[in-house]
Amino acid sequence: MSMDEVTLAPGATLGPHGIVLPGATIGARTTVGPGSLVTRGDTVPADSRWLGNPIAAWPARQGE
Secondary structure, three states, X not given: OOXXXXXXXXXXXXXXXOEEOOOOEEXXXXXXXXXXXXXXXXXXXXXXXXXXXOOEEOOOOOOO
16 A cells, blocks of 8 residues: 655635545635545646546636
8 A cells, every 4th residue: 555645735625525635635715526536646727617527727618
């Protein structure tokens, strides 16, 4: 088993049933959607939205 720190910066949110593997960092004010997987060692940039398994950029709604 591998252990490492997981970092959620201020204002970051992780949706229900989301999984963050060791060594990952989620940037400030970033949203990771429900049931999503942040893989080992990933650095998710601040002020962004992510979704899926593994995560990918959350599609923008029309008009955004």
